[in-house]
Amino acid sequence: MKKTYMRAAVILVCAALVGGIAGYSFYKKRHFKEDIVQGENVTEVFNLSRYNPNLEGTAGDTEVYVLKGEKEGGSLVVLGSTHANEPAGHMAGIVLEENAKVNAGTIYVIPSINHSALTHNDALDGSPQYMHFTTQSGETRTFQYGSRATNPIDQWPDPDIYTHKSSGQTLSGSETRNLNRCYPGVENGTLSEEVAYAVTNMINTLGIDMEIDLHESSPEYAVNNATVAHERAMTIASEGVLDLQLEGIQMSLEPSPVTLHGLTHRELGDYTHTYALLMETGNPSQGRLRGRTDEELVLTGKDPCYVIANDLGLLYVDYSSGEFPIELRVGRHLAGISAYIDAYNNNSDADKQIDVEGIPAYDEMLSNGVGYYLK
Ligand SMILES: [Zn+2]
Numbered sequence: 001m002k003k004t005y006m007r008a009a010v011i012l013v014c015a016a017l018v019g020g021i022a023g024y025s026f027y028k029k030r031h032f033k034e035d036i037v038q039g040e041n042v043t044e045v046f047n048l049s050r051y052n053p054n055l056e057g058t059a060g061d062t063e064v065y066v067l068k069g070e071k072e073g074g075s076l077v078v079l080g081s082t083h084a085n086e087p088a089g090h091m092a093g094i095v096l097e098e099n100a101k102v103n104a105g106t107i108y109v110i111p112s113i114n115h116s117a118l119t120h121n122d123a124l125d126g127s128p129q130y131m132h133f134t135t136q137s138g139e140t141r142t143f144q145y146g147s148r149a150t151n152p153i154d155q156w157p158d159p160d161i162y163t164h165k166s167s168g169q170t171l172s173g174s175e176t177r178n179l180n181r182c183y184p185g186v187e188n189g190t191l192s193e194e195v196a197y198a199v200t201n202m203i204n205t206l207g208i209d210m211e212i213d214l215h216e217s218s219p220e221y222a223v224n225n226a227t228v229a230h231e232r233a234m235t236i237a238s239e240g241v242l243d244l245q246l247e248g249i250q251m252s253l254e255p256s257p258v259t260l261h262g263l264t265h266r267e268l269g270d271y272t273h274t275y276a277l278l279m280e281t282g283n284p285s286q287g288r289l290r291g292r293t294d295e296e297l298v299l300t301g302k303d304p305c306y307v308i309a310n311d312l313g314l315l316y317v318d319y320s321s322g323e324f325p326i327e328l329r330v331g332r333h334l335a336g337i338s339a340y341i342d343a344y345n346n347n348s349d350a351d352k353q354i355d356v357e358g359i360p361a362y363d364e365m366l367s368n369g370v371g372y373y374l375k
Helices: 002-030 087-099 173-177 191-206 231-246 264-271 295-300 304-311 326-346 362-368
Strands: 044-047 063-068 071-079 101-110 130-134 140-144 161-163 170-172 210-217 226-229 252-255 275-282 355-357
Touching: 071 087, 071 191, 071 326, 087 101, 087 130, 087 140, 087 210, 087 326, 101 191, 130 295, 161 173, 170 173, 191 264, 210 264, 210 326, 226 231, 231 252, 231 264, 231 275, 231 326, 264 275, 275 326, 295 326, 326 355, 326 362
Parallel strands: 071 101, 071 210, 210 275, 226 252
Antiparallel strands: 044 063, 063 101, 101 355, 130 140, 161 170, 226 275
């Protein structure tokens, strides 16, 4: 009898210890303050809650970095971390606001658009919590690696079936925390809907001309190394895609499906006057065929399982190099942003131009790496 009690006590203590360590780790991630540095050419930083006060003081509020040129012109908003487990978008947003200098027009950068999704990760998928980069001065900077969905601490419980408000489209319950199924959003809705509403309202209020949403997808997913464009943005997107292909960057063009609701490229195109674009890069750390999922896989994209998948012809990206490093994925996003700005300028009046310098070129990013461009 005494032995049984002893055994139970030992098991209880072990469980409390494991629970305590895990709880501390989750708590630390939840409250981790990312060291996003304000770029020297950033002219203003404001909170997204300016466009939906319901976000004030919530994990859904996030910083908007403004790069406004001396000359008037057109405007662009760039969204990173719509899906917070797609880090190339997050890092491309940060590199953009820390390095770009806008001479004419305005660029708004929101590197952490689903801020709540960055505060947790998919622990059962074995995904890492953080990513680290070494800057030119040898300093280490730490960034959040998050989840595809809003943190359940901020939005719970999920319904059995998620009904998209403005279309009535139904999806599985967990999609209620997928920001990219919540546009155009609801002013007083779930946290994800309120974030989406703020973006729609910001674009409408400021009359933002173009919007680019940065994503990554698993190499076995058909929409990959692709740009998805709303029908009004097709001219700009097709010109940009041609430019990228001439640069040797593999990019395909996909029309935004008319009947698939809640996504930026559909709803921001329908509910605002912006040219809505979304970019995808291949990322093995997201795929179902991947092996061990750690920070190294996120940063290098090296996975032997994907080498086999590539040999079997199962992938939609060229994985013959056996890697898909973060500098390649961030470089693709930045090259895309530059190409779509050029295409936008070609199709816009002289007083609506966007003139920007300092965005790292694709080849530079490939040879220097992401850390080189972090302050
Ligand atoms: Zn995504």
